[in-house]
Amino acid sequence: MHINNLTKSKFDDPNALLFRGVTAKLQPADRIALIGGSGTGKSTLLRILSLLESFEEGTIALEDRSSTEWKPHSWRRKVSYVAQKPIMRSGTVGFNLRTVSQLHNLPFDEELARKYMAAVGLGQTDWNKQAGDLSGGEQQRLALVRSLLLQPDILLLDEITSSLDPGSKQAVESLLLEWVTGQSDPSARAYVWITHDLEQARIISNQIWFMADGGLLEQAETGAFFAKPATEQARRFIQGLKEGAKSDE
Ligand SMILES: Nc1ncnc2c1ncn2[C@@H]1O[C@H](COP(=O)(O)OP(=O)(O)OP(=O)(O)O)[C@@H](O)[C@H]1O
Numbered sequence: 097m098h099i100n101n102l103t104k105s106k107f108d109d110p111n112a113l114l115f116r117g118v119t120a121k122l123q124p125a126d127r128i129a130l131i132g133g134s135g136t137g138k139s140t141l142l143r144i145l146s147l148l149e150s151f152e153e154g155t156i157a158l159e160d161r162s163s164t165e166w167k168p169h170s171w172r173r174k175v176s177y178v179a180q181k182p183i184m185r186s187g188t189v190g191f192n193l194r195t196v197s198q199l200h201n202l203p204f205d206e207e208l209a210r211k212y213m214a215a216v217g218l219g220q221t222d223w224n225k226q227a228g229d230l231s232g233g234e235q236q237r238l239a240l241v242r243s244l245l246l247q248p249d250i251l252l253l254d255e256i257t258s259s260l261d262p263g264s265k266q267a268v269e270s271l272l273l274e275w276v277t278g279q280s281d282p283s284a285r286a287y288v289w290i291t292h293d294l295e296q297a298r299i300i301s302n303q304i305w306f307m308a309d310g311g312l313l314e315q316a317e318t319g320a321f322f323a324k325p326a327t328e329q330a331r332r333f334i335q336g337l338k339e340g341a342k343s344d345e
Contacts (some may be wrong), residue, residue, distance in 0.1 A: 097122040097145070097175070097250060102154035104140060114140060118154070118312045120305060122250065126286040127276055129297035129318065132307030133333065138290045139180070141307070142252040145288070146177035173200050176248040180255040180290075182232075182239035189230070190223035192238060196246050205245065212241040215271045217264050233259040240268065244275065251275075251287040257296070269300055294337050298322065306330050 102118040105111070114137045122128065130138050143149040145156060147168045156163045158171060185195050193213075197204040213219055216237040221230070230238060236259050243251060251272070257265040276285045288305070291297050297304065297318070304321040306314040308329045316326065325331045 098155075098157045099145070100155045100157075102141070102144065102156070103152045104137060104144065104149075105152055113310055115307065115310050115312070116153075120312060120315060122286050122288065124249075124284055124286055125276065126288075127273075127300060127302045128286075128288040128305050129301035129303070130288050130290045130305045130307065131292070131294075131297055131333070132313075136307040136310075138307055139254050142177055142254055142288060142290065146175050146252055147171050148177060169200075173246060174248050175250045175252065176243040176246050177252040178240050178243050178254060178256050180258060182235040184227040184230075184235055184238070187227065188224050189221055189227050189238060192227045192242060193223070193245065196242050200246065202246070209241065209245055212244050212271070213238075215267060216241060217267050231259075233261065233264060236260065237264065237268065249285055251285075251289075253287055253289040255290050255292065257291075257293075265296075269296065273300065292337070294322070294334065306333070308333065 099118060099120045099122070103116040104114045106114045118141065130142070132138055140149060144151050147163060147166075158166065158174060163171065185192050193209050194204050196202075210219070213221065218234060218237055218241070221234065227235065227238060236256055240253075240256055253272070257268050260268065272287065272289075276287055289300055291300070301318045304314065304316055304318050305312055306316075306321070306325075308327075314321065314326050314330050321330070322334065325334060
């Protein structure tokens with residue numbers, strides 16, 4: 097995916113910009129952690145990249161075709177956004193699992209669904225249970241499995257482990273690392289993952305995109321970013337999160 101010079105206005109003030117000049121490339125096998133302060137526009141950027149949100153200027157292209165040439169439905173079959181607050185369709189767990197294949201006219205792969213459910217710790221969940229009765233953390237994992245069943249090329253993950261206990265969080269991290277790197281054709285998939293957890297960012301990414309000051313201020317290899325961020329803003333951001341983590345202990 098090629099992101100070129102994206103500009104987005106603030107929702108409450110069309111004359112002010114949320115971010116501008118966002119330019120980046122997402123290549124097969126990329127594992128990006130998207131980090132930055134609250135309200136810098138990380139979720140909005142991911143929603144734009146899945147064509148769920150409009151933007152003022154710039155272009156996004158997938159497979160060398162501009163987003164304007166794609167039907168949003170076809171684009172979202174390849175680029176799947178997993179929201180922080182999962183939206184369950186009213187009905188059972190099984191209905192929610194089958195729903196994406198129905199929407200996209202794909203055969204439902206029950207074996208794969210069971211494999212993913214087990215991998216995220218939902219192997220014992222009753223498929224006849226109402227999805228709305230699952231806990232927040234269970235819904236978050238069910239929403240992820242639903243997206244994985246689409247077999248997209250790109251996953252856009254919005255703080256998807258925020259309601260999870262440490263064990264479930266680790267299970268999700270392992271599954272997604274395996275998803276992106278462990279397949280027979282390792283060149284096809286990539287993800288961008290928003291997280292406020294620096295330890296998680298180190299584990300799940302090979303590159304960092306850092307949003308601050310109304311744009312994508314840094315794009316760097318993960319190790320290099322944490323060892324020596326290029327900007328004072330990133331240095332302060334990392335320091336702030338570390339201090340926050342310490343005071344939580
Ligand atoms: N649909 C919307 N309507 C109105 N304001 C919105 C909408 N979506 C986002 N905003 C505002 O736009 C700004 C950017 O929001 P966004 O959720 O993209 O930030 P973020 O970097 O993901 O923040 P966080 O880390 O807190 O999740 C915020 O001020 C937010 O309140």
